[in-house]
Amino acid sequence: MTTAMERMHELVALIEQHNYNYYTLDNPTVSDQEYDALYDELVKLERETGTALEDSPTQRVGGDILKGFDPHKHRARLWSLDKAQDMEDLIAWNTRVRKAITDYNTKNPTLEPLPEPSYAVELKFDGLTLNLTYDSGRLVQASTRGNGVVGEGILAQVKTIKSIPLSIPFTDGIIEVQGEGIMNLSVLEAYNKTAAEPLKNARNAAAGALRNQNPRITAERKLNAFFYNVGFADGVDFDSHQEMIQFLRDNRFKVNPYISYWQTIEEVQTELERITSIRNDLDFLIDGAVVKLTDMRTREALGYTDKFPRWAVAFKFEAEETTTILESVSWEVGRTGKITPVARVEAVELAGVTVSNCTLNNIGDIERKNLKHALGTRVFIRRSNDVIPEILGKADEEEIGAEIVSPTSCPACGTPLEQRGAHLFCNNKLGCRPQTVGRITHFASRDAMDIESFSIMTAEQLFDECEVRDPADLYELDYDRLIKLDRFGDKKAKKLLDALEQSKSRSLASFLFALGIPNTGKATTKMLADHFGNLASIRQAEVEELIGLPDVGGIVAESIYNFFRDPVSAASVDRMLALGIKAESEQAVPARTDSIFSGKTVVLTGTLTAMGRDEAAKKLEALGAKISGSVSKKTDIVVAGESAGSKLTKARDLGITVIDDENEFIRLLNE
Known part of the structure; x- marks a missing residue:
């Protein structure tokens, strides 16, 4: 005789199979009436037994309102993608790929050569990136992309998406799979017919639902999801992209059918043109396509830059444009002292979002685009999937508007500005509030000195109330000063001081990145740390020596050289070293040669x-x-x-x- 629990297990398996057939394969095998009968039987048994199985479909309906999102550290980093704005950029990417493969094969003559590149082309969905964690076949966590290293846990919300399996056949370890949460356009249209507040576009509808702290709202939006990557795998690996995609399909993940494979970049170009032509016929938003190398060994050999995998590129659709009125221009101060003009325009809908701010880059950009006398005139704007759209120029070149007046003094601190090339700079490094706050916030950030719980609000408060004007000032803070600040109780003050103390042991590469040396990023600062091995040598390096390093040209070399010879920067570094910052290189231990593994x-x-x-x-x-x-x-x-x-x-x-x-x-x- 079947027990209640045994029957519940049977019902869960049956209903999930029907969900898979309906939502993933688009091939329903039972009527709605039959499905409802199974679901109702399961609900009845759960009520009678007072329990629900972990992967029960009844857990998809959305529970109580959450109090917040807990951070989730991804087991493997979620990378951004480099962009190809046109076919010329695509060919340039492919040229770099082929050169890297040739270089690798030349430098490793004893290894099996990397094969000729072949390509996978996938649609680039316009929704919210999802990272799902399965442990022994069970969905145990779901999160947003976040900064690529840490995201926000949204498991309760993701469970409402019926095309996402709550359990999978692969039970041999932990895996993380990435995909995109979307709202189908037909679902959005149906939703808006009865919604009290219609949703503007499918992308915002999906992102807003998944980051809504009420999972019931997420469930009401009837979201969907497509999956395209296994980011972390414990117990399984793949030789090709095709193998990985088949693994996803075998484990009941919904993979978009538009994926295709090609042997030449010319074939890829033809496919991208085809995708562009069918874009408006799809039932979901895409903002381009993704081109990836299929061979996993080649991916490993090519590796990554600071931000992007070298073996993949996002081909962007031609930017969307419209016109609107340029209302005003404000001037904002960045952490390096650079003054950036930001245009306020009459709000307009563009590419699914409401645009009211646009970038103007710098004075040179304003003059080059003939916008010097454009206030109050109609201008062309373009959105290329950027955070802030761009002004292209006047709609009518003959129309004369009010003048955009460039500042001669810093809008934040009043210091006279210096023009360097096309940019204006404020040189008041220690007294300009937004500049200093930005620099200190960057110094404390995760990829820099990683000072726990430090935020821009903390930097602003310390600037205003503790006269913190330089990162070195942070290490002179004490308990008595912090405890007097608003919102700084005993626990918070001690936590900040402990975090500052711990940060003194960060590596040389992290310290160099924290300094915010102009024109350098994490890859450059790590290379400097690895090459020189100590801070003193880097500070003494001449331009000629720096130019000889990988990926360091004249501009970067001059930036590094000038930074360490600037009196303010040099004094700041000296103070931090005197206050206990170690900034030591993570020296590699020479490899042994006497092991069974040596040279193998x-x-x-x-x-x-x-x-x-x-x-x-x-x-x-x-x-x-x-x-x-x-x-x-x-x-x-x-x-x-x-x-x-x-x-x-x-x-x-x-x-x-x-x-x-x-x-x-x-x-x-x-x-």
Whole structure:
């Protein structure tokens, strides 16, 4: 005789199968009446037993209003994509890819050559990026992209999307999959017919629903989701993009059918033109297409910049344009002292959003576009998926409006401005409030000194009430000063002081990035730290020496040189060092040459329970091994953990040495 719990398990499996058929495959296999009968039976049993299974479809309806979103750290970073605005940019990207492949093969003659590039083309959905975490086959977390490293947990909201599986067949470990939450245009149209407050566009409707703290509102919007990437996988790996996509399909994720594969960039161009032509026929918003290399080993070899994978690019649709009235121009001060004009325009709908602010870049941009006498006139604006749309020029070149007057003194502090090229700068580094607040906020940010709980509001308060004018001033704060501030109780004051103390041990690369050296980013500052090894050498480096470094041209070299010779910057660095900041390089330990792994190419696959694969890779590299992501005839050793898949099979077929006992692997590491 079937028990209530057994029947509940049967009903959950049946209903989820019907959901998969209906929402993912668009192929319903039962009538609405039959589906409702199964659902009602499950609800009745849950009421009688007083319990609901974790993956029960009744959990999709949305629960109580949440008090806030908890931060969620992604197991693998979610990268942005570099943009190709036109075919010329696409060809330039492909040229860089082919050069990188050639360089890799030339520099690694003993390894299996990377193959000729082949390409996957996918639609670029215009919704909200989702990152789902499954543990042993169960959906345990869902989050937004956030800054790519940490997002906001939105599990309750995501559970309302019926095309997202609450459980999947893959149960061998933890995986993270990425996709896009969307609202179909037909669903938006139907929603607006009865809505008290109609929604303006599908993108905002989806993003607003997923970030709404009331999951019931999310459920009412009947969202959808497409998936396109496995960002983290514990227990499974892939040799190609096709394998990864098939894995998603096999595990009941909804993959958009428009994905296609091509051998040449010319074929890719033709496909992009076709996608552009069908854009308006789709039942969801897209703002372009994504081109990716299909070979996973090539992706690993090409790697990433600070922000983007080198093996993928987003092809953007031609920008959308309209006209509106240029009402006024204000001048804003950035953390480097640069003064940027921001245009206020008569509000207008463009590409699904209401636009009221536009960028003008700088004085040179205003003059080049003949906008010097354009206040009150009609202007062309364009939105290319940018945060702030751009003014292109006057709609009528003959129309004369009021003059845009460039400031001669800083709008924030009144200091006389200096023009450098097309830009205006305020040189009052220690007394200009927005400049100083921006610089200190950047200094404390996660990728810099990572001062916990520090925000722009904290920087503003410390500037106003504690005369903090320079990052070095932060390290002279004490408990007695902080406790007197509004909203600074005992706990908050001690927390900030503890965070400041901990930040003194940040690496040299983090410290260099925190300094905000003009024209440098994280990649450049890490390269400086790795190359020179200590702060003193970097401070003493001459322009000629800097230009010889990777990706450092004349402008970047001059910026680094001038920064460390600027009296204000130099004094700030000296003070911070005197106050205990270490700024030490993370020196690499020379690889050993006496290990069984020395000089060998090693592939890690499956799940290592005693240590993660990242830790194992570091230990192997310290022993002189080269870590590879794929198995070939050039592979020397394969270390296979639990649930190892195709790589283990391939290794055995090729007769490669396999270490499939983790205890033996650890013994060899320590030998």
